[in-house]
Amino acid sequence: MIWLTWRQHRKQAFFTLLGFAALAALMVPIGLSMRHSYADLGLAECVRQLNDPNVAGATREACEAGFHRFTNRYGSLNLVAVLLLTLPVLVGLFWGAPLVAREVEHGTHRFVWTQGVGRTRWALVKFGLVGAGALLAAVCYGLGMSWWVDPLTQSAREGRLGMIVFDLQGVVPIGYTLFAVALGIFAGTVWKRMLPAMGITLAAFIGVRAAVAILARPHYQPAETLTFPIDGTSEPRMERGDWILSQGIRDAGGTMVAPDTRIMCPPGGRGPTGQVCGAELGLKPGAYNWQLYQPADRFWLFQGIETGIFVALAALLLYLALGRIRRIA
Protein backbone atom coordinates (compact mmCIF):
# COMPACT_ATOMS: atom_id res chain seq x y z
CA MET A 1 0.00 0.00 0.00
CA ILE A 2 2.81 2.40 0.94
CA TRP A 3 4.64 1.51 -2.26
CA LEU A 4 1.49 2.07 -4.28
CA THR A 5 0.76 5.41 -2.61
CA TRP A 6 4.30 6.60 -3.25
CA ARG A 7 4.17 5.38 -6.85
CA GLN A 8 0.89 7.19 -7.48
CA HIS A 9 1.76 10.43 -5.76
CA ARG A 10 5.47 10.80 -6.39
CA LYS A 11 4.82 13.15 -9.28
CA GLN A 12 2.75 15.42 -7.06
CA ALA A 13 5.42 15.24 -4.37
CA PHE A 14 8.05 16.17 -6.91
CA PHE A 15 6.09 19.15 -8.18
CA THR A 16 5.39 20.30 -4.63
CA LEU A 17 9.11 20.21 -3.90
CA LEU A 18 9.80 22.07 -7.11
CA GLY A 19 7.23 24.69 -6.15
CA PHE A 20 8.79 25.06 -2.72
CA ALA A 21 12.24 25.46 -4.25
CA ALA A 22 11.01 28.12 -6.68
CA LEU A 23 9.20 29.93 -3.89
CA ALA A 24 12.25 29.81 -1.65
CA ALA A 25 14.47 31.09 -4.45
CA LEU A 26 12.17 34.08 -4.77
CA MET A 27 11.28 34.74 -1.16
CA VAL A 28 14.56 34.15 0.66
CA PRO A 29 16.41 37.07 -1.00
CA ILE A 30 13.47 39.37 -0.34
CA GLY A 31 13.31 38.19 3.26
CA LEU A 32 17.02 38.71 3.75
CA SER A 33 16.85 42.21 2.31
CA MET A 34 13.89 43.05 4.56
CA ARG A 35 15.73 41.83 7.62
CA HIS A 36 18.78 43.78 6.56
CA SER A 37 16.84 47.05 6.32
CA TYR A 38 15.04 46.24 9.53
CA ALA A 39 18.35 45.92 11.35
CA ASP A 40 19.82 49.01 9.64
CA LEU A 41 16.90 51.17 10.74
CA GLY A 42 17.31 49.87 14.29
CA LEU A 43 13.70 48.78 14.39
CA ALA A 44 14.24 45.76 16.64
CA GLU A 45 15.50 48.16 19.30
CA CYS A 46 12.50 50.41 18.63
CA VAL A 47 10.02 47.62 19.23
CA ARG A 48 11.61 47.03 22.61
CA GLN A 49 11.68 50.74 23.47
CA LEU A 50 8.12 51.45 22.37
CA ASN A 51 6.88 48.79 24.72
CA ASP A 52 8.34 50.81 27.57
CA PRO A 53 5.59 53.14 28.88
CA ASN A 54 8.08 55.86 29.77
CA VAL A 55 9.67 56.08 26.37
CA ALA A 56 10.94 59.55 25.49
CA GLY A 57 8.93 61.50 22.94
CA ALA A 58 11.98 61.96 20.71
CA THR A 59 12.69 58.23 20.61
CA ARG A 60 9.08 57.52 19.81
CA GLU A 61 9.11 59.93 16.92
CA ALA A 62 12.39 58.64 15.58
CA CYS A 63 11.10 55.07 15.78
CA GLU A 64 7.80 55.90 14.14
CA ALA A 65 9.75 57.56 11.34
CA GLY A 66 11.86 54.41 10.99
CA PHE A 67 8.78 52.20 10.81
CA HIS A 68 7.33 54.57 8.30
CA ARG A 69 10.39 54.31 6.08
CA PHE A 70 10.37 50.55 6.36
CA THR A 71 6.68 50.32 5.51
CA ASN A 72 7.08 52.66 2.56
CA ARG A 73 9.80 50.47 1.18
CA TYR A 74 8.31 47.01 1.78
CA GLY A 75 4.62 47.67 2.37
CA SER A 76 3.70 46.49 -1.11
CA LEU A 77 4.90 43.04 -0.11
CA ASN A 78 1.67 42.69 1.83
CA LEU A 79 0.10 42.02 -1.57
CA VAL A 80 2.56 39.20 -2.08
CA ALA A 81 1.53 37.90 1.32
CA VAL A 82 -2.06 37.70 0.09
CA LEU A 83 -0.89 35.52 -2.79
CA LEU A 84 0.97 33.27 -0.40
CA LEU A 85 -2.27 32.70 1.49
CA THR A 86 -3.51 30.59 -1.42
CA LEU A 87 -0.83 27.92 -1.06
CA PRO A 88 -2.68 25.65 1.42
CA VAL A 89 -5.71 25.42 -0.84
CA LEU A 90 -3.47 24.40 -3.73
CA VAL A 91 -2.40 21.39 -1.68
CA GLY A 92 -6.07 20.58 -1.17
CA LEU A 93 -6.80 20.92 -4.89
CA PHE A 94 -3.90 18.86 -6.19
CA TRP A 95 -3.42 16.34 -3.39
CA GLY A 96 -6.85 16.01 -1.84
CA ALA A 97 -9.39 16.30 -4.63
CA PRO A 98 -7.86 13.71 -7.00
CA LEU A 99 -7.32 11.12 -4.26
CA VAL A 100 -10.70 9.43 -4.71
CA ALA A 101 -12.10 11.38 -7.67
CA ARG A 102 -9.35 10.35 -10.06
CA GLU A 103 -9.72 6.68 -9.12
CA VAL A 104 -13.46 6.78 -9.73
CA GLU A 105 -13.13 8.86 -12.89
CA HIS A 106 -10.72 6.31 -14.39
CA GLY A 107 -12.56 3.34 -12.91
CA THR A 108 -9.40 2.16 -11.19
CA HIS A 109 -11.18 2.05 -7.84
CA ARG A 110 -12.76 -1.18 -9.10
CA PHE A 111 -9.28 -2.55 -9.63
CA VAL A 112 -7.66 -1.47 -6.39
CA TRP A 113 -10.62 -2.06 -4.06
CA THR A 114 -11.05 -5.65 -5.24
CA GLN A 115 -7.49 -6.64 -4.41
CA GLY A 116 -6.59 -8.26 -1.12
CA VAL A 117 -6.60 -5.08 0.97
CA GLY A 118 -10.07 -3.77 1.65
CA ARG A 119 -11.05 -0.29 0.63
CA THR A 120 -11.19 0.90 4.23
CA ARG A 121 -7.55 0.02 4.74
CA TRP A 122 -6.76 1.52 1.33
CA ALA A 123 -8.45 4.75 2.39
CA LEU A 124 -6.80 4.90 5.81
CA VAL A 125 -3.31 4.35 4.43
CA LYS A 126 -3.87 6.91 1.70
CA PHE A 127 -5.34 9.49 4.07
CA GLY A 128 -2.49 8.88 6.49
CA LEU A 129 0.33 9.17 3.97
CA VAL A 130 -1.08 12.05 1.98
CA GLY A 131 -2.00 13.77 5.25
CA ALA A 132 1.55 13.29 6.53
CA GLY A 133 2.95 14.71 3.31
CA ALA A 134 0.62 17.69 3.54
CA LEU A 135 1.52 18.15 7.20
CA LEU A 136 5.22 18.23 6.37
CA ALA A 137 4.62 20.76 3.61
CA ALA A 138 2.49 22.87 5.95
CA VAL A 139 5.12 22.88 8.69
CA CYS A 140 7.80 24.00 6.23
CA TYR A 141 5.45 26.64 4.85
CA GLY A 142 4.48 27.88 8.33
CA LEU A 143 8.07 28.15 9.51
CA GLY A 144 9.22 29.80 6.32
CA MET A 145 6.36 32.27 6.33
CA SER A 146 6.84 33.13 10.00
CA TRP A 147 10.45 33.97 9.26
CA TRP A 148 9.65 35.91 6.12
CA VAL A 149 6.70 37.94 7.34
CA ASP A 150 8.12 38.80 10.76
CA PRO A 151 9.69 42.20 9.88
CA LEU A 152 6.53 43.23 8.03
CA THR A 153 4.42 42.29 11.02
CA GLN A 154 6.64 44.02 13.52
CA SER A 155 6.57 47.27 11.64
CA ALA A 156 2.83 47.23 11.05
CA ARG A 157 0.85 48.76 13.85
CA GLU A 158 -1.71 45.95 14.13
CA GLY A 159 0.95 43.27 14.55
CA ARG A 160 0.65 39.57 13.97
CA LEU A 161 -3.00 39.31 15.01
CA GLY A 162 -3.97 41.29 11.94
CA MET A 163 -5.85 39.73 9.05
CA ILE A 164 -3.64 37.97 6.50
CA VAL A 165 -0.44 38.01 8.55
CA PHE A 166 -2.14 35.96 11.27
CA ASP A 167 -3.12 33.41 8.62
CA LEU A 168 0.39 33.11 7.25
CA GLN A 169 2.46 32.24 10.26
CA GLY A 170 2.63 30.08 13.33
CA VAL A 171 0.63 26.85 13.39
CA VAL A 172 -2.55 27.89 11.54
CA PRO A 173 -1.13 26.92 8.11
CA ILE A 174 -1.10 23.34 9.38
CA GLY A 175 -4.79 23.54 10.19
CA TYR A 176 -5.62 25.16 6.85
CA THR A 177 -3.61 22.65 4.83
CA LEU A 178 -5.05 19.58 6.54
CA PHE A 179 -8.52 21.04 6.16
CA ALA A 180 -7.96 21.74 2.46
CA VAL A 181 -6.75 18.18 1.85
CA ALA A 182 -9.65 16.65 3.77
CA LEU A 183 -12.09 18.92 1.96
CA GLY A 184 -10.64 17.85 -1.39
CA ILE A 185 -10.89 14.17 -0.50
CA PHE A 186 -14.47 14.56 0.69
CA ALA A 187 -15.50 16.58 -2.36
CA GLY A 188 -14.00 13.80 -4.49
CA THR A 189 -16.18 11.19 -2.79
CA VAL A 190 -19.29 13.27 -3.41
CA TRP A 191 -18.77 14.55 -6.97
CA LYS A 192 -16.45 11.77 -8.16
CA ARG A 193 -14.98 13.80 -10.99
CA MET A 194 -11.75 15.66 -10.65
CA LEU A 195 -12.72 19.05 -12.02
CA PRO A 196 -15.99 19.46 -10.09
CA ALA A 197 -14.28 18.15 -6.96
CA MET A 198 -11.51 20.72 -7.36
CA GLY A 199 -13.97 23.53 -8.02
CA ILE A 200 -16.08 22.67 -5.01
CA THR A 201 -12.95 22.38 -2.87
CA LEU A 202 -11.82 25.83 -3.90
CA ALA A 203 -15.21 27.44 -3.29
CA ALA A 204 -15.82 25.71 0.03
CA PHE A 205 -12.31 26.42 1.28
CA ILE A 206 -12.61 30.13 0.57
CA GLY A 207 -16.08 30.23 2.11
CA VAL A 208 -15.13 28.46 5.31
CA ARG A 209 -11.86 30.34 5.73
CA ALA A 210 -13.54 33.71 5.24
CA ALA A 211 -16.42 32.82 7.56
CA VAL A 212 -14.08 31.71 10.33
CA ALA A 213 -11.73 34.67 9.94
CA ILE A 214 -14.46 37.29 9.81
CA LEU A 215 -17.22 35.86 11.96
CA ALA A 216 -15.55 33.57 14.48
CA ARG A 217 -12.00 34.73 15.07
CA PRO A 218 -12.79 38.11 16.74
CA HIS A 219 -14.83 36.22 19.33
CA TYR A 220 -12.40 33.47 20.38
CA GLN A 221 -12.00 35.44 23.60
CA PRO A 222 -14.12 38.32 24.91
CA ALA A 223 -12.62 41.45 23.40
CA GLU A 224 -11.31 44.14 25.72
CA THR A 225 -12.32 47.78 25.62
CA LEU A 226 -10.14 50.78 26.15
CA THR A 227 -11.40 54.30 26.70
CA PHE A 228 -9.41 57.50 26.93
CA PRO A 229 -10.26 61.19 26.85
CA ILE A 230 -10.08 63.23 23.66
CA ASP A 231 -7.76 65.77 25.19
CA GLY A 232 -4.46 64.82 26.75
CA THR A 233 -0.76 64.94 26.16
CA SER A 234 -0.29 61.47 24.81
CA GLU A 235 -2.41 58.55 23.80
CA PRO A 236 -2.51 55.86 26.43
CA ARG A 237 0.21 53.36 25.86
CA MET A 238 -1.06 50.91 23.33
CA GLU A 239 0.76 47.69 23.10
CA ARG A 240 2.01 47.43 19.54
CA GLY A 241 0.27 44.54 17.90
CA ASP A 242 -3.12 44.84 19.55
CA TRP A 243 -5.83 43.83 17.12
CA ILE A 244 -8.34 46.67 17.01
CA LEU A 245 -11.79 45.31 16.15
CA SER A 246 -13.61 48.62 16.18
CA GLN A 247 -13.10 52.12 17.46
CA GLY A 248 -14.77 55.46 17.58
CA ILE A 249 -15.78 58.39 19.72
CA ARG A 250 -18.68 58.12 22.10
CA ASP A 251 -20.50 60.95 23.83
CA ALA A 252 -20.98 61.27 27.57
CA GLY A 253 -24.00 58.98 27.43
CA GLY A 254 -22.01 56.21 25.70
CA THR A 255 -23.63 56.56 22.28
CA MET A 256 -21.30 56.21 19.29
CA VAL A 257 -21.18 59.62 17.63
CA ALA A 258 -18.17 59.30 15.33
CA PRO A 259 -17.35 55.73 14.39
CA ASP A 260 -14.00 54.61 13.03
CA THR A 261 -12.00 57.56 14.24
CA ARG A 262 -10.15 58.93 17.20
CA ILE A 263 -8.92 62.41 18.07
CA MET A 264 -6.43 63.83 20.47
CA CYS A 265 -6.08 67.52 21.31
CA PRO A 266 -3.58 69.16 23.64
CA PRO A 267 -5.27 70.03 26.96
CA GLY A 268 -7.31 73.19 26.57
CA GLY A 269 -6.38 73.41 22.90
CA ARG A 270 -8.46 75.49 20.55
CA GLY A 271 -8.84 75.46 16.84
CA PRO A 272 -7.97 78.44 14.60
CA THR A 273 -11.45 79.90 15.02
CA GLY A 274 -11.46 79.26 18.72
CA GLN A 275 -13.73 76.23 18.76
CA VAL A 276 -13.21 73.57 21.41
CA CYS A 277 -11.65 70.21 20.74
CA GLY A 278 -13.77 68.07 18.45
CA ALA A 279 -16.38 70.73 17.74
CA GLU A 280 -16.10 70.20 13.99
CA LEU A 281 -17.22 66.61 14.63
CA GLY A 282 -20.09 67.93 16.70
CA LEU A 283 -18.66 66.56 19.93
CA LYS A 284 -19.96 67.85 23.21
CA PRO A 285 -18.05 67.92 26.49
CA GLY A 286 -17.70 64.47 28.02
CA ALA A 287 -17.05 62.70 24.72
CA TYR A 288 -14.27 60.10 24.84
CA ASN A 289 -12.32 57.75 22.58
CA TRP A 290 -13.38 54.14 22.68
CA GLN A 291 -11.88 51.03 21.17
CA LEU A 292 -12.56 47.33 21.21
CA TYR A 293 -9.50 45.15 20.76
CA GLN A 294 -7.85 41.80 21.26
CA PRO A 295 -4.55 42.17 23.11
CA ALA A 296 -1.39 41.18 21.29
CA ASP A 297 -0.42 38.53 23.83
CA ARG A 298 -3.36 36.38 22.78
CA PHE A 299 -1.61 35.52 19.52
CA TRP A 300 -0.69 31.93 20.37
CA LEU A 301 -4.01 31.27 22.09
CA PHE A 302 -5.83 32.43 18.96
CA GLN A 303 -3.48 30.39 16.77
CA GLY A 304 -4.24 27.33 18.87
CA ILE A 305 -8.00 27.83 18.71
CA GLU A 306 -8.05 28.45 14.97
CA THR A 307 -5.81 25.47 14.26
CA GLY A 308 -8.02 23.32 16.49
CA ILE A 309 -11.14 24.34 14.57
CA PHE A 310 -9.65 23.46 11.19
CA VAL A 311 -8.06 20.21 12.35
CA ALA A 312 -11.42 19.16 13.83
CA LEU A 313 -13.19 20.04 10.56
CA ALA A 314 -10.58 18.02 8.66
CA ALA A 315 -11.11 15.00 10.91
CA LEU A 316 -14.88 15.24 10.47
CA LEU A 317 -14.58 15.47 6.68
CA LEU A 318 -12.26 12.46 6.54
CA TYR A 319 -14.67 10.46 8.66
CA LEU A 320 -17.54 11.35 6.31
CA ALA A 321 -15.36 10.57 3.29
CA LEU A 322 -14.62 7.12 4.71
CA GLY A 323 -18.32 6.46 5.03
CA ARG A 324 -18.92 7.54 1.44
CA ILE A 325 -16.05 5.46 0.09
CA ARG A 326 -17.74 2.35 1.45
CA ARG A 327 -20.72 3.13 -0.79
CA ILE A 328 -18.94 3.89 -4.07
CA ALA A 329 -19.01 1.02 -6.56
Added chain:
Amino acid sequence: MDVVLEADRLGKRYGRTWALRDCSVHLPAGRIAALVGPNGAGKSTLLHLAVGLLKPDAGAVRVFGRSPYGDTEGLADIGFVAQDTPLYRDFTAAELVIAGGKLNRRWDAGLARNRLAQLGIPPDRPVGKLSGGQRAQVALALALAKRPRLLLLDEPVASLDPLARREFLQSLMGSVADAGTTVLLSSHLLADLERICDYLIVLNAAQVQLADSADDLVAGHRQLIGPRHDGGPIGGVAAIVRASHTDRQSTLLVRTDGPVTDPAWTVREVGLEDVILAYLADGSTQTSHDEWGVPA
Protein backbone atom coordinates in the same frame (compact mmCIF):
# COMPACT_ATOMS: atom_id res chain seq x y z
CA MET B 1 -22.51 -30.07 -6.35
CA ASP B 2 -20.53 -27.20 -4.88
CA VAL B 3 -22.10 -23.82 -5.28
CA VAL B 4 -19.61 -21.00 -5.74
CA LEU B 5 -21.94 -18.08 -6.09
CA GLU B 6 -25.40 -17.99 -4.70
CA ALA B 7 -27.89 -15.17 -4.96
CA ASP B 8 -31.15 -15.29 -3.12
CA ARG B 9 -33.83 -12.81 -4.13
CA LEU B 10 -30.99 -10.35 -4.57
CA GLY B 11 -31.90 -6.76 -5.37
CA LYS B 12 -30.07 -3.48 -5.90
CA ARG B 13 -31.73 -0.14 -6.34
CA TYR B 14 -30.39 3.16 -7.63
CA GLY B 15 -32.76 5.79 -6.42
CA ARG B 16 -36.19 4.44 -7.34
CA THR B 17 -35.07 2.21 -10.19
CA TRP B 18 -34.21 -1.40 -9.49
CA ALA B 19 -31.03 -2.30 -11.35
CA LEU B 20 -31.43 -5.88 -10.23
CA ARG B 21 -34.48 -7.45 -8.68
CA ASP B 22 -35.44 -10.82 -7.24
CA CYS B 23 -32.32 -12.36 -8.63
CA SER B 24 -31.90 -15.96 -7.52
CA VAL B 25 -29.02 -17.81 -9.13
CA HIS B 26 -26.74 -20.69 -8.24
CA LEU B 27 -23.43 -20.99 -9.99
CA PRO B 28 -21.94 -24.48 -9.61
CA ALA B 29 -18.20 -24.85 -9.12
CA GLY B 30 -15.93 -25.40 -12.10
CA ARG B 31 -18.23 -23.86 -14.68
CA ILE B 32 -17.42 -21.27 -17.27
CA ALA B 33 -20.58 -19.26 -17.03
CA ALA B 34 -21.79 -16.48 -19.23
CA LEU B 35 -23.88 -13.66 -17.88
CA VAL B 36 -25.86 -12.47 -20.85
CA GLY B 37 -28.19 -9.57 -21.31
CA PRO B 38 -28.61 -6.31 -23.15
CA ASN B 39 -26.96 -3.13 -21.93
CA GLY B 40 -28.46 -1.98 -18.67
CA ALA B 41 -29.87 -5.38 -17.80
CA GLY B 42 -28.06 -5.46 -14.47
CA LYS B 43 -25.02 -7.55 -15.41
CA SER B 44 -22.46 -5.16 -13.94
CA THR B 45 -24.61 -4.68 -10.87
CA LEU B 46 -24.71 -8.42 -10.23
CA LEU B 47 -20.94 -8.70 -10.64
CA HIS B 48 -20.31 -5.70 -8.39
CA LEU B 49 -22.54 -7.24 -5.74
CA ALA B 50 -20.63 -10.51 -6.07
CA VAL B 51 -17.25 -8.87 -5.61
CA GLY B 52 -18.43 -6.75 -2.69
CA LEU B 53 -18.25 -3.36 -4.35
CA LEU B 54 -21.97 -2.91 -3.80
CA LYS B 55 -24.16 -3.64 -0.82
CA PRO B 56 -27.42 -5.44 -1.60
CA ASP B 57 -30.65 -3.53 -1.01
CA ALA B 58 -32.68 -6.71 -0.86
CA GLY B 59 -31.96 -10.40 -0.51
CA ALA B 60 -28.45 -11.78 -0.18
CA VAL B 61 -25.50 -12.86 -2.25
CA ARG B 62 -22.91 -15.35 -1.04
CA VAL B 63 -19.61 -16.27 -2.62
CA PHE B 64 -18.04 -19.41 -1.16
CA GLY B 65 -20.66 -19.08 1.57
CA ARG B 66 -19.55 -15.60 2.60
CA SER B 67 -21.29 -12.31 2.13
CA PRO B 68 -18.82 -10.31 0.02
CA TYR B 69 -19.69 -6.72 0.97
CA GLY B 70 -17.01 -5.41 3.33
CA ASP B 71 -15.37 -8.83 3.53
CA THR B 72 -11.69 -8.24 2.88
CA GLU B 73 -10.68 -11.84 3.59
CA GLY B 74 -13.06 -13.18 0.97
CA LEU B 75 -11.58 -10.89 -1.70
CA ALA B 76 -8.50 -13.10 -1.86
CA ASP B 77 -10.51 -15.84 -3.57
CA ILE B 78 -12.13 -13.60 -6.18
CA GLY B 79 -10.39 -12.27 -9.24
CA PHE B 80 -12.24 -9.38 -10.82
CA VAL B 81 -11.75 -7.55 -14.07
CA ALA B 82 -14.05 -4.56 -14.28
CA GLN B 83 -15.61 -3.19 -17.43
CA ASP B 84 -13.17 -1.43 -19.78
CA THR B 85 -10.35 -3.13 -17.83
CA PRO B 86 -9.37 -0.12 -15.73
CA LEU B 87 -5.70 0.01 -14.78
CA TYR B 88 -3.43 2.81 -13.65
CA ARG B 89 -2.54 4.10 -17.08
CA ASP B 90 0.76 5.65 -16.05
CA PHE B 91 1.99 2.39 -14.50
CA THR B 92 3.97 -0.04 -16.60
CA ALA B 93 2.85 -3.66 -16.71
CA ALA B 94 5.82 -4.61 -14.53
CA GLU B 95 4.85 -2.00 -11.95
CA LEU B 96 1.28 -3.27 -11.92
CA VAL B 97 2.57 -6.76 -11.15
CA ILE B 98 4.56 -5.29 -8.24
CA ALA B 99 1.51 -3.32 -7.09
CA GLY B 100 -0.57 -6.50 -7.12
CA GLY B 101 2.05 -8.16 -4.94
CA LYS B 102 1.81 -5.34 -2.42
CA LEU B 103 -1.98 -5.47 -2.38
CA ASN B 104 -2.48 -9.23 -2.04
CA ARG B 105 -1.28 -11.78 0.44
CA ARG B 106 -1.50 -14.59 -2.11
CA TRP B 107 0.16 -13.44 -5.27
CA ASP B 108 1.81 -15.41 -8.03
CA ALA B 109 3.99 -12.79 -9.67
CA GLY B 110 5.75 -15.47 -11.72
CA LEU B 111 2.46 -16.50 -13.30
CA ALA B 112 1.65 -12.94 -14.28
CA ARG B 113 5.13 -12.33 -15.71
CA ASN B 114 5.10 -15.59 -17.66
CA ARG B 115 1.73 -14.82 -19.17
CA LEU B 116 2.70 -11.29 -20.12
CA ALA B 117 6.01 -12.47 -21.57
CA GLN B 118 4.22 -15.10 -23.66
CA LEU B 119 1.80 -12.53 -24.95
CA GLY B 120 4.66 -10.25 -25.90
CA ILE B 121 3.54 -7.36 -23.74
CA PRO B 122 6.33 -4.85 -23.08
CA PRO B 123 7.07 -4.63 -19.35
CA ASP B 124 8.39 -1.08 -19.36
CA ARG B 125 5.76 0.81 -21.29
CA PRO B 126 2.89 2.58 -19.47
CA VAL B 127 -0.22 0.44 -19.92
CA GLY B 128 -2.09 3.52 -21.12
CA LYS B 129 0.00 3.32 -24.27
CA LEU B 130 -0.79 -0.34 -24.94
CA SER B 131 -3.54 -1.46 -27.30
CA GLY B 132 -6.95 -2.29 -25.87
CA GLY B 133 -6.32 -6.00 -26.35
CA GLN B 134 -2.97 -5.88 -24.61
CA ARG B 135 -4.46 -3.90 -21.74
CA ALA B 136 -7.20 -6.46 -21.31
CA GLN B 137 -4.56 -9.17 -21.23
CA VAL B 138 -2.65 -7.29 -18.52
CA ALA B 139 -5.83 -6.97 -16.47
CA LEU B 140 -6.54 -10.68 -16.90
CA ALA B 141 -2.98 -11.61 -15.93
CA LEU B 142 -3.30 -9.51 -12.77
CA ALA B 143 -6.60 -11.16 -11.89
CA LEU B 144 -5.16 -14.64 -12.48
CA ALA B 145 -2.06 -13.90 -10.39
CA LYS B 146 -4.30 -13.81 -7.34
CA ARG B 147 -4.91 -17.53 -8.04
CA PRO B 148 -8.62 -16.92 -7.54
CA ARG B 149 -11.17 -19.69 -7.12
CA LEU B 150 -13.75 -17.50 -8.82
CA LEU B 151 -12.97 -15.20 -11.70
CA LEU B 152 -15.46 -12.46 -12.50
CA LEU B 153 -15.06 -10.64 -15.79
CA ASP B 154 -17.28 -7.70 -16.68
CA GLU B 155 -17.55 -7.29 -20.46
CA PRO B 156 -13.88 -8.19 -20.92
CA VAL B 157 -14.04 -8.32 -24.70
CA ALA B 158 -16.61 -5.66 -25.47
CA SER B 159 -14.09 -3.07 -26.63
CA LEU B 160 -11.79 -5.47 -28.49
CA ASP B 161 -11.64 -6.14 -32.20
CA PRO B 162 -12.66 -9.67 -33.29
CA LEU B 163 -9.12 -10.98 -33.47
CA ALA B 164 -8.10 -9.66 -30.06
CA ARG B 165 -11.39 -10.93 -28.72
CA ARG B 166 -10.70 -14.46 -29.87
CA GLU B 167 -7.15 -14.36 -28.52
CA PHE B 168 -8.36 -13.10 -25.18
CA LEU B 169 -11.00 -15.76 -24.80
CA GLN B 170 -8.58 -18.49 -25.92
CA SER B 171 -5.97 -17.47 -23.40
CA LEU B 172 -8.64 -17.24 -20.73
CA MET B 173 -9.79 -20.79 -21.50
CA GLY B 174 -6.23 -22.08 -21.49
CA SER B 175 -5.49 -20.71 -18.07
CA VAL B 176 -8.62 -21.65 -16.19
CA ALA B 177 -9.02 -25.15 -17.62
CA ASP B 178 -6.33 -26.82 -15.52
CA ALA B 179 -6.75 -24.68 -12.38
CA GLY B 180 -10.42 -25.57 -12.05
CA THR B 181 -11.33 -21.91 -11.60
CA THR B 182 -14.98 -21.02 -11.83
CA VAL B 183 -15.53 -18.18 -14.28
CA LEU B 184 -18.45 -15.85 -14.64
CA LEU B 185 -18.12 -13.44 -17.52
CA SER B 186 -20.69 -10.99 -18.71
CA SER B 187 -21.15 -10.12 -22.31
CA HIS B 188 -23.64 -9.16 -24.92
CA LEU B 189 -21.66 -10.80 -27.68
CA LEU B 190 -23.44 -14.12 -28.00
CA ALA B 191 -21.40 -15.78 -30.72
CA ASP B 192 -18.23 -15.74 -28.65
CA LEU B 193 -19.85 -17.14 -25.57
CA GLU B 194 -21.37 -20.08 -27.38
CA ARG B 195 -17.91 -21.46 -28.01
CA ILE B 196 -16.51 -21.20 -24.52
CA CYS B 197 -19.30 -21.25 -21.96
CA ASP B 198 -20.96 -24.27 -20.44
CA TYR B 199 -23.38 -22.41 -18.23
CA LEU B 200 -25.65 -19.52 -18.96
CA ILE B 201 -27.40 -16.85 -16.94
CA VAL B 202 -29.68 -14.58 -18.93
CA LEU B 203 -30.57 -11.25 -17.38
CA ASN B 204 -33.09 -8.89 -18.86
CA ALA B 205 -34.73 -5.80 -17.42
CA ALA B 206 -33.18 -6.33 -13.99
CA GLN B 207 -34.42 -9.92 -13.69
CA VAL B 208 -33.06 -13.40 -14.30
CA GLN B 209 -34.77 -14.95 -17.31
CA LEU B 210 -32.81 -18.16 -17.43
CA ALA B 211 -30.00 -19.94 -15.63
CA ASP B 212 -28.91 -23.39 -16.68
CA SER B 213 -26.09 -25.37 -18.22
CA ALA B 214 -25.62 -24.77 -21.92
CA ASP B 215 -26.08 -28.42 -22.89
CA ASP B 216 -29.37 -28.67 -21.02
CA LEU B 217 -30.56 -25.48 -22.63
CA VAL B 218 -29.82 -26.66 -26.13
CA ALA B 219 -31.28 -30.09 -25.42
CA GLY B 220 -34.36 -28.67 -23.75
CA HIS B 221 -35.45 -26.28 -26.47
CA ARG B 222 -36.78 -26.86 -29.95
CA GLN B 223 -38.10 -24.85 -32.80
CA LEU B 224 -41.49 -25.96 -34.08
CA ILE B 225 -42.92 -24.95 -37.43
CA GLY B 226 -46.47 -25.84 -38.26
CA PRO B 227 -49.99 -24.60 -38.95
CA ARG B 228 -51.12 -21.41 -37.29
CA HIS B 229 -51.22 -22.03 -33.57
CA ASP B 230 -53.96 -20.69 -31.32
CA GLY B 231 -52.23 -21.24 -27.98
CA GLY B 232 -53.53 -24.69 -27.18
CA PRO B 233 -51.30 -27.33 -25.55
CA ILE B 234 -48.90 -29.35 -27.66
CA GLY B 235 -47.70 -32.72 -26.51
CA GLY B 236 -44.11 -32.59 -25.16
CA VAL B 237 -44.01 -28.80 -24.92
CA ALA B 238 -43.60 -27.32 -21.44
CA ALA B 239 -43.76 -23.69 -22.45
CA ILE B 240 -43.73 -21.52 -25.52
CA VAL B 241 -40.89 -19.05 -25.18
CA ARG B 242 -41.47 -17.12 -28.33
CA ALA B 243 -43.97 -17.35 -31.14
CA SER B 244 -44.23 -15.64 -34.48
CA HIS B 245 -47.12 -16.09 -36.82
CA THR B 246 -47.96 -15.59 -40.45
CA ASP B 247 -51.48 -16.04 -41.80
CA ARG B 248 -51.26 -19.76 -42.07
CA GLN B 249 -48.12 -20.75 -40.26
CA SER B 250 -46.61 -20.42 -36.76
CA THR B 251 -42.98 -20.60 -35.75
CA LEU B 252 -42.53 -21.40 -32.07
CA LEU B 253 -39.49 -21.63 -29.86
CA VAL B 254 -40.49 -23.95 -27.06
CA ARG B 255 -39.11 -25.50 -23.92
CA THR B 256 -39.75 -29.22 -24.12
CA ASP B 257 -40.41 -31.77 -21.43
CA GLY B 258 -40.55 -34.76 -23.74
CA PRO B 259 -40.45 -35.68 -27.42
CA VAL B 260 -42.80 -33.70 -29.64
CA THR B 261 -44.60 -36.39 -31.59
CA ASP B 262 -47.44 -34.43 -33.19
CA PRO B 263 -46.85 -34.86 -36.96
CA ALA B 264 -48.33 -31.42 -37.67
CA TRP B 265 -45.15 -29.83 -36.35
CA THR B 266 -41.74 -29.85 -37.95
CA VAL B 267 -39.24 -30.07 -35.09
CA ARG B 268 -35.83 -28.46 -35.45
CA GLU B 269 -32.90 -28.31 -33.08
CA VAL B 270 -31.82 -24.86 -31.98
CA GLY B 271 -28.50 -23.23 -31.20
CA LEU B 272 -27.65 -21.57 -27.92
CA GLU B 273 -27.82 -18.16 -29.53
CA ASP B 274 -31.42 -18.75 -30.70
CA VAL B 275 -32.45 -19.73 -27.20
CA ILE B 276 -30.81 -16.67 -25.65
CA LEU B 277 -32.34 -14.32 -28.18
CA ALA B 278 -35.76 -15.83 -27.65
CA TYR B 279 -35.57 -15.23 -23.92
CA LEU B 280 -34.17 -11.70 -24.31
CA ALA B 281 -36.94 -10.76 -26.74
CA ASP B 282 -39.41 -12.01 -24.19
CA GLY B 283 -38.36 -9.31 -21.72
CA SER B 284 -41.04 -6.98 -20.54
CA THR B 285 -41.52 -3.70 -22.31
CA GLN B 286 -44.75 -2.92 -20.51
CA THR B 287 -43.21 -0.26 -18.22
CA SER B 288 -41.79 1.60 -21.14
CA HIS B 289 -45.19 1.75 -22.82
CA ASP B 290 -46.72 3.04 -19.62
CA GLU B 291 -44.07 5.70 -19.22
CA TRP B 292 -44.51 6.90 -22.79
CA GLY B 293 -48.27 6.88 -22.40
CA VAL B 294 -48.84 4.73 -25.47
CA PRO B 295 -50.70 1.43 -25.67
CA ALA B 296 -48.51 -1.64 -25.59
